[in-house]
Amino acid sequence: xxxxxxxxxxxxxxxxxxxxxxxxxxxxxxxxxxxxxxxxxxxxxxxxxxxxxxxxxxxxxxxxxxxxxxxxxxxxxxxxxxxxxxxxxxxxxxxxxxxxxxxxxxxxxxxxxxxxxxxxxxxxxxxxxxxxxxxxxxxxxxxxxxxxxxxxxxxxxxxxxxxxxxxxxxxxxxxxxxxxxxxxxxxxxxxxxxxxxxxxxxxxxxxxxxxxxxxxxxxxxxxxxxxxxxxxxxxxxxxxxxxxxxxxxxxxxxxxxxxxxxxxxxxxxxxxxxxxxxxxxxxxxxxxxxxxxxxxxxxxxxxxxxxxxxxxxxxxxxxxxxxxxxxxxxxxxxxxxxxxxxxxxxxxxxxxxxxxxxxxxxxxxxxxxxxxxxxxxxxxxxxxxxxxxxxxxxxxxxxxxxxxxxxxxxxxxxxxxxxxxxxxxxxxxxxxxxxxxxxxxxxxxxxxxxxxxxxxxxxxxxxxxxxxxxxx
Amino acid sequence: xxxxxxxxxxxxxxxxxxxxxxxxxxxxxxxxxxxxxxxxxxxxxxxxxxxxxxxxxxxxxxxxxxxxxxxxxxxxxxxxxxxxxxxxxxxxxxxxxxxxxxxxxxxxxxxxxxxxxxxxxxxxxxxxxxxxxxxxxxxxxxxxxxxxxxxxxxxxxxxxxxxxxxxxxxxxxxxxxxxxxxxxxxxxxxxxxxxxxxxxxxxxxxxxxxxxxxxxxxxxxxxxxxxxxxxxxxxxxxxxxxxxxxxxxxxxxxxxxxxxxxxxxxxxxxxxxxxxxxxxxxxxxxxxxxxxxxxxxxxxxxxxxxxxxxxxxxxxxxxxxxxxxxxxxxxxxxxxxxxxxxxxxxxxxxxxxxxxxxxxxxxxxxxxxxxxxxxxxxxxxxxxxxxxxxxxxxxxxxxxxxxxxxxxxxxxxxxxxxxxxxxxxxxxxxxxxxxxxxxxxxxxxxxxxxxxxxxxxxxxxxxxxxxxxxxxxxxxxxxxxxxxxxxxxxx
Numbered sequence: 003x004x005x006x007x008x009x010x011x012x013x014x015x016x017x018x019x020x021x022x023x024x025x026x027x028x029x030x031x032x033x034x035x036x037x038x039x040x041x042x043x044x045x046x047x048x049x050x051x052x053x054x055x056x057x058x059x060x061x062x063x064x065x066x067x068x069x070x071x072x073x074x075x076x077x078x079x080x081x082x083x084x085x086x087x088x089x090x091x092x093x094x095x096x097x098x099x100x101x102x103x104x105x106x107x108x109x110x111x112x113x114x115x116x117x118x119x120x121x122x123x124x125x126x127x128x129x130x131x132x133x134x135x136x137x138x139x140x141x142x143x144x145x146x147x148x149x150x151x152x153x154x155x156x157x158x159x160x161x162x163x164x165x166x167x168x169x170x171x172x173x174x175x176x177x178x179x180x181x182x183x184x185x186x187x188x189x190x191x192x193x194x195x196x197x198x199x200x201x202x203x204x205x206x207x208x209x210x211x212x213x214x215x216x217x218x219x220x221x222x223x224x225x226x227x228x229x230x231x232x233x234x235x236x237x238x239x240x241x242x243x244x245x246x247x248x249x250x251x252x253x254x255x256x257x258x259x260x261x262x263x264x265x266x267x268x269x270x271x272x273x274x275x276x277x278x279x280x281x282x283x284x285x286x287x288x289x290x291x292x293x294x295x296x297x298x299x300x301x302x303x304x305x306x307x308x309x310x311x312x313x314x315x316x317x318x319x320x321x322x323x324x325x326x327x328x329x330x331x332x333x334x335x336x337x338x339x340x341x342x343x344x345x346x347x348x349x350x351x352x353x354x355x356x357x358x359x360x361x362x363x364x365x366x367x368x369x370x371x372x373x374x375x376x377x378x379x380x381x382x383x384x385x386x387x388x389x390x391x392x393x394x395x396x397x398x399x400x401x402x403x404x405x406x407x408x409x410x411x412x413x414x415x416x417x418x419x420x421x422x423x424x425x426x427x428x429x430x431x432x433x434x435x436x437x438x439x440x441x442x443x444x445x446x447x448x449x450x451x452x453x454x455x456x457x458x459x460x461x462x463x464x465x466x467x468x469x470x471x472x473x474x
Numbered sequence: 475x476x477x478x479x480x481x482x483x484x485x486x487x488x489x490x491x492x493x494x495x496x497x498x499x500x501x502x503x504x505x506x507x508x509x510x511x512x513x514x515x516x517x518x519x520x521x522x523x524x525x526x527x528x529x530x531x532x533x534x535x536x537x538x539x540x541x542x543x544x545x546x547x548x549x550x551x552x553x554x555x556x557x558x559x560x561x562x563x564x565x566x567x568x569x570x571x572x573x574x575x576x577x578x579x580x581x582x583x584x585x586x587x588x589x590x591x592x593x594x595x596x597x598x599x600x601x602x603x604x605x606x607x608x609x610x611x612x613x614x615x616x617x618x619x620x621x622x623x624x625x626x627x628x629x630x631x632x633x634x635x636x637x638x639x640x641x642x643x644x645x646x647x648x649x650x651x652x653x654x655x656x657x658x659x660x661x662x663x664x665x666x667x668x669x670x671x672x673x674x675x676x677x678x679x680x681x682x683x684x685x686x687x688x689x690x691x692x693x694x695x696x697x698x699x700x701x702x703x704x705x706x707x708x709x710x711x712x713x714x715x716x717x718x719x720x721x722x723x724x725x726x727x728x729x730x731x732x733x734x735x736x737x738x739x740x741x742x743x744x745x746x747x748x749x750x751x752x753x754x755x756x757x758x759x760x761x762x763x764x765x766x767x768x769x770x771x772x773x774x775x776x777x778x779x780x781x782x783x784x785x786x787x788x789x790x791x792x793x794x795x796x797x798x799x800x801x802x803x804x805x806x807x808x809x810x811x812x813x814x815x816x817x818x819x820x821x822x823x824x825x826x827x828x829x830x831x832x833x834x835x836x837x838x839x840x841x842x843x844x845x846x847x848x849x850x851x852x853x854x855x856x857x858x859x860x861x862x863x864x865x866x867x868x869x870x871x872x873x874x875x876x877x878x879x880x881x882x883x884x885x886x887x888x889x890x891x892x893x894x895x896x897x898x899x900x901x902x903x904x905x906x907x908x909x910x911x912x913x914x915x916x917x918x919x920x921x922x923x924x925x926x927x928x929x930x931x932x933x934x935x936x937x938x939x940x941x942x943x944x945x946x947x948x949x950x951x952x953x954x955x956x957x958x959x960x961x962x963x964x965x
Binding site for chain 2: 259262263264266303306311312316319320322323324325326327336338339354358359362363366367369370373374377380381386389393396397400401403404407408411412413
């Protein structure tokens with residue numbers, strides 16, 4: 003709906019800028035749809051399970067509605083030009099996540115996660131509002147990039163001092179709450195990477211030693227490359243120690259993508275892939291925990307053939323298969339068979355079983371839309387930091403969705419990770435709201451400057467474009 | 475930079491496409507094989523998610539479903555479980571299904587595509603249908619008579635309608651309650667192991683799955699073969715047989731339980747069950763023609779299904795003359811299920827024609843609409859009709875004045891043959907008491923029932939075991955029940 007406004011770039015001299023449509027009304031309408039869809043899902047679960055609308059349906063809908071509405075008002079107030087799709091997608095994914103967790107709670111009466119998740123969602127939206135209200139300009143973050151990286155490293159190291167849970171040492175427990183600091187660290191690290199690469203872009207891209215006397219093979223000087231590689235190695239190393247393979251993969255991917263975008267050197271991708279392959283082989287061979295995951299991925303039904311019954315991955319595949327094209331319907335699947343991580347790592351299996359390929363594809367496309375909107379903001383921005391930040395945040399979502407969804411559907415080896423917004427997990431929900439808040443901020447910047455052309459590289463729509471848009 | 479952002483965006487789009495393609499692969503193309511994986515409990519859960527259809531006897535269900543509200547939701551219940559167990563089998567969530575519960579599982583569980591009025595659409599939607607019903611050919615009165623007759627003893631009863639092959643009664647004792655195996659709790663596991671430890675093998679269906687030496691009841695087959703082969707032409711001609719009879723090629727001599735068997739005519743020899751006469755007749759008929767007649771009665775057929783499989787009854791075709799002599803009086807390697815011996819009696823009653831026995835009259839959808847009927851069953855000529863007429867005479871004589879008087883029913887024509895089968899090493903085991911018979915009410919046009927009873931009563935004193943004493947009264951009770959209770963139209 004904003005296609006004409008953002009993709010068409012005027013080649014000629016700038017015309018007087020017409021104000022870009024802000025589309026806050028569309029955002030509000032989409033939010034209402036997202037809340038209604040979630041409430042519908044909640045009712046569908048109740049009707050399927052007990053034949054009645056669940057007693058909390060109204061309260062739940064009101065809660066989610068109020069959260070979404072307050073967030074919308076904050077956007078209206080402080081980011082009036084922001085992309086109108088970002089917030090509704092966040093609300094819808096969070097709402098579907100709450101429905102799925104509520105549905106899985108019905109199978110495990112001793113362990114109710116939905117109320118906690120609602121509290122964390124509230125905190126997440128609160129953080130969203132704080133970011134949107136207080137952070138007037140994303141470029142401010144550039145100043146705090148070293149604070150960010152120190153904070154990220156501290157957060158990453160903290161779990162080492164806490165006992166491991168289910169084989170991974172990624173949680174800290176404080177007063178009954180368990181927090182996964184690695185989740186927050188990824189946003190901080192994205193900010194740092196973006197700031198550092200933006201500041202050292204030209205040095206990275208155009209200076210350095212030639213390797214083998216060939217221009218194309220040019221390594222940046224150690225002084226420029228050193229710090230960032232050190233930090234990256236540090237975070238990945240810590241994560242490997244903590245056995246958080248998914249997050250280390252995510253950081254790795256994020257680093258390679260940002261380095262490529264910042265320097266424009268294809269070589270980084272080759273180096274990245276090479277390192278990733280070496281690292282994967284080394285970790286896969288040496289680490290028994292990871293080695294088991296790789297074995298499971300290659301032979302998902304080995305445990306069945308060995309007479310030990312299906313493992314979680316095969317249960318997950320069974321769940322997807324049971325869903326088929328249209329799914330069994332909310333509340334009518336047998337996700338309980340998946341076992342202990344059904345509400346977190348494997349929540350997508352429930353989506354696949356009960357919503358079918360149709361529902362699963364819709365979810366993937368929602369994530370895809372979120373990522374695309376992030377990239378779009380990055381393309382429209384003019385400052386390197388903002389562009390890299392938008393690309394980094396969008397890539398975090400894309401990589402995370404790919405790693406976890408690919409893992410539970412048997413495309414790649416399984417790594418314990420949270421599906422953004424869907425999975426049970428407070429740290430994850432809060433972090434994802436922070437990501438959406440930052441994307442709102444950069445998209446507001448990107449779209450508002452479309453209306454104010456600067457210099458010769460104006461991206462403002464020409465009168466013809468305006469005309470075309472209204473004609474549609 | 476813009477170009478590289480676009481590249482990165484393209485990379486993310488590729489990841490999305492990979493996810494979509496893989497999800498399609500799993501959910502559409504791999505799904506059938508995942509659904510069929512034995513470790514996938516969803517099939518089991520879906521299977522028990524709806525009540526199972528019922529098995530009907532005389533129009534009344536002998537099974538039921540109990541909603542437990544648990545994960546595997548509906549459990550099987552049985553009315554008169556032990557009495558009908560040799561027919562129904564069990565449907566256990568833990569141990570699977572047997573007998574009719576197994577053979578008709580598709581209909582009962584609702585998975586049979588025939589149950590759907592729109593088979594094609596349901597194939598696409600992968601829906602389940604409500605479980606259908608299985609209407610049996612059993613007659614409740616006959617089943618009750620047989621079950622009560624065997625009470626407290628080990629043995630089996632099989633009764634069939636000679637003109638059609640309908641199985642009217644099928645009882646095995648001691649029995650068990652299949653309800654004890656429904657569900658999947660600890661009590662089910664306990665019942666299973668105690669039933670399997672039980673030396674009396676209560677789960678064994680003796681009527682169709684156990685073969686016994688048929689003893690003298692096999693003389694019906696031998697006599698029919700001798701008459702068909704022309705070895706004997708007149709029932710009242712003296713047979714040139716010694717008493718005792720020395721088995722050909724050996725110095726073993728065969729004796730009789732009764733007196734006057736030397737040179738006894740076939741009619742008398744049948745009435746008094748003379749071993750010597752029949753052993754020699756078998757040798758005279760020869761192994762080929764004996765085997766052909768036995769085969770025509772249903773022996774050496776491993777493929778019989780009613781619809782669950784019936785153990786193969788055997789007549790050894792690779793024997794020397796001495797072995798043939800013993801085989802012809804139902805010893806040596808000759809073995810038969812009670813159902814097989816009921817088929818022998820039914821063949822005589824039905825003019826020499828053997829009808830394939832069957833237990834399922836028809837299967838219906840939930841509402842009663844017919845899905846499949848038994849249809850026409852193949853029949854075989856076991857002996858010439860003239861031979862059958864002579865056999866009937868001789869069997870009637872057995873009941874009127876021979877060893878089978880205990881089976882006599884006033885107001886009916888009853889034919890029978892007793893048997894006392896030796897078994898075990900050197901015949902050390904307690905002999906099995908046999909009785910095979912058929913009956914025709916005086917107002918009936920044709921015999922209405924043929925029955926075989928075997929009693930393996932280990933507790934009884936060996937001398938008292940005899941087909942006439944132990945088995946014939948049970949057979950009479952079953953025949954009376956069939957003759958007195960009119961058949962319900964359509965089962």
